[in-house]
Amino acid sequence: MKCGIVVFPGSNCDHDCYHILKKILNQETHWLWHKDEVDLSSFDLIVLPGGFSYGDYLRAGAISRFSPVMNSVIHLAENGGNVLGICNGFQILLESGLLPGALMQNHTRKFICKNVYVRVETTDTPFTQKCNDKLVLEIPIAHHQGSYYIDPHSLSDLEEKGQILFRYCDAKGSISESSNPNGSVGAVAGLCNEQKNVMGMMPHPERCADPLWANTDGQSIFQSLISQS
Amino acid sequence: MQNEPEITSQLVKDHGLTSDEYRRILDLIERPPNFTELGIFSVMWSEHCSYKSSRPFLKKLPTEGPRVLQGPGENAGVIDIGDGLAVVFKIESHNHPSFIEPRQGAATGVGGIMRDIFTMGARPIALMDSLRFGELDDPRTRFLLNGVVDGIASYGNCTGVPTVGGEVYFDSCYNGNILVNAFCLGLAKADRIFLAKAGGVGNRILYVGSKTGRDGIHGASLLASSEFDDTTEDKRPTVQVGDPFTEKLLIEACLEIMEFSWVVGVQDMGAAGLTSSTFEMAHRSHAGVNMDLSKVPLREEGMTPYEILLSESQERMLFVIEPGHEEEATIILEKWGLDAAIIGEVTDELGVRIYFEGKEVVNLPTLPVVDGALDLKRETQRPEYLDKIGHLNLTELPEPARGDKAFTKLLACPNIASKEWVYEQYDHMVRLNTLVLPGSDAAVIRIKDTKKAVALSVDCNSRFCYLDPYEGAAIAVAESSRNVVCSGATPIGLTNCLNFGNPEKPEIMWQFEQAVRGMGDACLYFDIPVVSGNVSLYNETKGEAIFPTPTVAVVGLIEDLSKVMTAGFKQSGHCIGLIGFTMEELGGSEYLKVLFDKNEGKPPVLDRKHEKQVQKFCLELIQKGLIQSAHDCSEGGLAIAVAESCFTATEEALGATLELESTLRGDALLFGETQSRIVISFPEELTDQIEDLALSYPVDFSLIGKTGGSQFTVSINGQEYIKQDIESAKEIWKTSLGRYAGQTT
Numbered sequence: 001m002k003c004g005i006v007v008f009p010g011s012n013c014d015h016d017c018y019h020i021l022k023k024i025l026n027q028e029t030h031w032l033w034h035k036d037e038v039d040l041s042s043f044d045l046i047v048l049p050g051g052f053s054y055g056d057y058l059r060a061g062a063i064s065r066f067s068p069v070m071n072s073v074i075h076l077a078e079n080g081g082n083v084l085g086i087c088n089g090f091q092i093l094l095e096s097g098l099l100p101g102a103l104m105q106n107h108t109r110k111f112i113c114k115n116v117y118v119r120v121e122t123t124d125t126p127f128t129q130k131c132n133d134k135l136v137l138e139i140p141i142a143h144h145q146g147s148y149y150i151d152p153h154s155l156s157d158l159e160e161k162g163q164i165l166f167r168y169c170d171a172k173g174s175i176s177e178s179s180n181p182n183g184s185v186g187a188v189a190g191l192c193n194e195q196k197n198v199m200g201m202m203p204h205p206e207r208c209a210d211p212l213w214a215n216t217d218g219q220s221i222f223q224s225l226i227s228q229s
Numbered sequence: 230m231q232n233e234p235e236i237t238s239q240l241v242k243d244h245g246l247t248s249d250e251y252r253r254i255l256d257l258i259e260r261p262p263n264f265t266e267l268g269i270f271s272v273m274w275s276e277h278c279s280y281k282s283s284r285p286f287l288k289k290l291p292t293e294g295p296r297v298l299q300g301p302g303e304n305a306g307v308i309d310i311g312d313g314l315a316v317v318f319k320i321e322s323h324n325h326p327s328f329i330e331p332r333q334g335a336a337t338g339v340g341g342i343m344r345d346i347f348t349m350g351a352r353p354i355a356l357m358d359s360l361r362f363g364e365l366d367d368p369r370t371r372f373l374l375n376g377v378v379d380g381i382a383s384y385g386n387c388t389g390v391p392t393v394g395g396e397v398y399f400d401s402c403y404n405g406n407i408l409v410n411a412f413c414l415g416l417a418k419a420d421r422i423f424l425a426k427a428g429g430v431g432n433r434i435l436y437v438g439s440k441t442g443r444d445g446i447h448g449a450s451l452l453a454s455s456e457f458d459d460t461t462e463d464k465r466p467t468v469q470v471g472d473p474f475t476e477k478l479l480i481e482a483c484l485e486i487m488e489f490s491w492v493v494g495v496q497d498m499g500a501a502g503l504t505s506s507t508f509e510m511a512h513r514s515h516a517g518v519n520m521d522l523s524k525v526p527l528r529e530e531g532m533t534p535y536e537i538l539l540s541e542s543q544e545r546m547l548f549v550i551e552p553g554h555e556e557e558a559t560i561i562l563e564k565w566g567l568d569a570a571i572i573g574e575v576t577d578e579l580g581v582r583i584y585f586e587g588k589e590v591v592n593l594p595t596l597p598v599v600d601g602a603l604d605l606k607r608e609t610q611r612p613e614y615l616d617k618i619g620h621l622n623l624t625e626l627p628e629p630a631r632g633d634k635a636f637t638k639l640l641a642c643p644n645i646a647s648k649e650w651v652y653e654q655y656d657h658m659v660r661l662n663t664l665v666l667p668g669s670d671a672a673v674i675r676i677k678d679t680k681k682a683v684a685l686s687v688d689c690n691s692r693f694c695y696l697d698p699y700e701g702a703a704i705a706v707a708e709s710s711r712n713v714v715c716s717g718a719t720p721i722g723l724t725n726c727l728n729f730g731n732p733e734k735p736e737i738m739w740q741f742e743q744a745v746r747g748m749g750d751a752c753l754y755f756d757i758p759v760v761s762g763n764v765s766l767y768n769e770t771k772g773e774a775i776f777p778t779p780t781v782a783v784v785g786l787i788e789d790l791s792k793v794m795t796a797g798f799k800q801s802g803h804c805i806g807l808i809g810f811t812m813e814e815l816g817g818s819e820y821l822k823v824l825f826d827k828n829e830g831k832p833p834v835l836d837r838k839h840e841k842q843v844q845k846f847c848l849e850l851i852q853k854g855l856i857q858s859a860h861d862c863s864e865g866g867l868a869i870a871v872a873e874s875c876f877t878a879t880e881e882a883l884g885a886t887l888e889l890e891s892t893l894r895g896d897a898l899l900f901g902e903t904q905s906r907i908v909i910s911f912p913e914e915l916t917d918q919i920e921d922l923a924l925s926y927p928v929d930f931s932l933i934g935k936t937g938g939s940q941f942t943v944s945i946n947g948q949e950y951i952k953q954d955i956e957s958a959k960e961i962w963k964t965s966l967g968r969y970a971g972q973t974t
Contacts, residue, residue, distance in 0.1 A: 008475055008476055009474075009477075009565065009566060010387070010478075011389075012388075012389025012391070012659055012660075014657060015660065015661075016659065016660060016661045019661055019677075020661075036739025050659075051389060052386070052387040052389075052404070052473075052474065052477070054474065055387060055472070055473065055475075055477075056387070057474065078429070102959075110379075110382075110384055110653075111382050111383075111654045111655075112653055112654070113386075113651050113652075113653055113654070113655060113656045113657055113658060127889050140658055142386075142656045142658060142659065144386075204658075205383055206661070206662065207658050209659060212675065213664075214663070
């Protein structure tokens with residue numbers, strides 16, 4: 001799988017994604033600089049990594065969406081290429097209109113960094129096809145603006161079309177207010193577009209994919225992508 | 230310059246200089262300084278920059294060792310960890326700014342310490358913070374706690390450097406003067422360490438980073454080098470404002486530029502800004518500098534040379550590069566969107582000449598400015614309070630029949646309760662190196678592309694230091710080192726942040742002298758070199774000093790990261806053992822404070838020889854794979870240590886049953902803070918092997934109980950003393966600090 005990791009000014013998890021894709025999963029991995037508008041058609045996967053692009057000033061992702069590289073990313077997405085946005089990358093995907101909805105400040109009004117559980121809601125996407133249905137993954141979150149919002153009508157639309165990939169849950173897979181760390185509507189932790197080639201998620205799969213740690217649940221997402229390329 | 234204030238004795242005084250010091254300036258430069266030059270002396274001779282009160286004492290700290298590549302005197306200390314790599318680390322205070330403006334004060338403290346690290350060519354890979362606040366009942370404490378934690382989170386998280394550990398402590402002695410000590414560790418190639426050097430004549434001075442504004446002027450001289458009083462609020466404009474996004478760009482750009490051999494030296498603009506970076510670089514290289522302030526990127530119009538030189542605007546660096554490479558440097562900096570300008574060059578003059586709008590505004594020799602402040606021979610005197618509180622009469626202390634109440638009260642006390650509310654606000658995982666997350670004895674950071682890891686711990690029990698600064702400081706070294714050992718690491722270096730009151734008071738200087746001696750003796754005995762540090766004096770408000778707080782951070786090395794150890798019990802049915810023995814010591818304990826609101830007596834005795842044996846034994850047990858957990862006994866004593874190992878067990882909390890035999894008072898046995906004790910757990914079949922090894926040292930070792938069940942039960946001499954449901958106990962411990970911090974009234 002040929003992967004590209006976009007580096008925005010303020011990207012922090014770019015090195016972590018590179019470490020997992022290149023060193024742990026042995027995939028061909030390239031850096032993509034935010035100022036470069038380039039042809040991405042040869043890539044199987046573009047990752048928009050976590051971090052604080054442009055310091056999250058104005059609004060998380062609001063400035064990055066204007067980076068030249070985003071024109072290339074949007075072009076690729078419109079032509080069916082796979083794009084994965086993690087944390088800040090998810091925020092950028094929403095700001096650039098590739099995914100619907102918005103991310104607001106956590107309902108705790110604080111940054112939260114901890115392990116949470118998410119339930120796989122559909123395996124019918126390139127990002128989850130190697131997971132089992134209703135599988136529970138333990139994945140860390142680390143964000144201040146991760147409370148997903150979309151109007152109720154659009155939310156049920158997303159549900160119907162199978163665009164919700166992950167919901168926050170407890171270790172056993174049940175969903176309740178106490179297992180929702182940031183107040184997201186529908187406990188949504190990750191979703192994709194209607195064409196199912198663009199996915200954004202707040203949890204960090206790259207933080208639980210190195211076998212040095214006991215938990216490698218994040219690998220299932222990367223393995224899903226690798227298996228289809 | 231026109232319109233410059235005339236130099237009067239009042240102006241000299243307003244600049245924090247004594248009349249003796251002003252006379253010394255006249256002697257050294259053989260003429261009166263102009264206004265700008267007076268400003269330069271003011272900051273450079275301030276306590277904060279010159280260490281004039283503390284330097285004579287600091288010379289007694291051991292600073293050398295086979296792994297030490299760079300000791301004190303540079304931006305940070307450097308220790309060789311093999312594989313061609315080195316760790317670069319330092320701890321630094323940002324106390325006064327954080328009290329006046331907690332969010333920005335703490336944020337810029339983090340920014341400043343990070344710059345100290347990447348200035349040396351190291352990528353920052355871990356942050357820790359030692360935080361001390363006043364009494365819980367004061368609503369301002371909660372405001373400061375929330376502000377400081379938010380400031381650290383906002384800055385550290387945004388720069389992508391994980392905050393992996395630290396300590397949070399409350400005591401009324403910090404009511405008027407909180408402590409924010411920030412630690413950073415970076416990783417560098419051992420042969421690519423950058424120093425603050427100017428090098429040869431003709432080298433270019435390159436200004437990099439944020440534009441210079443009017444913020445932070447006299448932060449070092451007036452804010453950090455005097456006590457707080459009623460005018461303190463007026464000093465808020467001396468607090469700098471941080472921009473972590475620019476810091477992040479600065480990290481990446483600087484590390485990229487430092488790949489090139491034409492970079493001669495680097496210095497960050499921290500305390501005393503452009504002034505100290507310029508004078509210190511010139512002085513260290515026995516060179517001079519010509520600089521044109523008209524070329525400095527400015528944030529606002531109309532700034533005077535005085536303001537430009539004394540500004541403490543954040544996120545600025547000074548590079549010295551060989552001529553002919555200006556364009557290459559600028560291309561890299563522009564790529565990262567940073568301001569850059571050549572503002573001067575190196576001369577062979579041993580002096581600094583500064584120009585502004587075509588006129589010379591400063592012409593000073595470097596030596597008097599950098600090294601001219603006289604070391605003060607501060608008087609020392611043993612404080613009288615020691616006679617009043619130095620003795621604790623245990624017979625007057627009612628001994629409870631059972632320990633349940635004390636146990637749950639201690640678990641709820643924010644000094645002991647879980648710090649989860651704090652560290653969940655910090656990104657402690659980014660960069661994929663945090664092997665042991667916050668909440669264990671030490672944070673453990675793996676070193677990528679090697680089999681190694683480093684363990685980090687920051688510690689100080691300031692109550693002990695108040696009761697006996699010598700012993701208290703020695704205990705801080707021992708405990709921090711013990712924490713690192715409990716993680717499976719060998720201590721390799723230490724950095725300190727010495728927070729004390731007003732040095733003009735002989736009693737404070739006595740505390741300082743004792744603490745530095747205690748620290749030095751302990752470091753020498755345990756063979757841990759002090760490679761960097763920071764002194765913060767004048768930590769008092771309206772005459773009330775803080776407890777002496779010589780915070781230490783110990784860095785340890787783990788050669789094989791598969792041998793990392795954590796504090797939590799691993800499995801039901803394992804044996805619980807105690808390394809070390811318990812004495813009847815309640816002086817200065819958290820138990821005494823929480824149950825009786827007293828801080829008196831003597832701190833626990835530190836038997837250094839015994840401590841060394843305990844640490845060595847524990848390390849051998851870990852390296853041989855004989856034990857499953859190791860946890861240091863500290864605040865709250867044995868009962869709390871075992872309970873913490875229960876709470877941090879691998880899955881849900883594990884219960885434990887302790888059966889103790891002892892002639893001591895029950896409260897001293899369970900809540901006393903005797904040093905040199907470690908709680909371990911292991912499978913039963915290894916008991917003989919561990920006991921035999923203990924005998925061979927010899928080191929005290931006893932079996933005290935077993936893991937398992939849903940209760941935390943302790944019996945002494947066959948009599949039940951504590952019985953608590955483990956999940957409820959954990960809930961108290963886990964949520965107490967967050968509940969406190971979240972209160973709105």
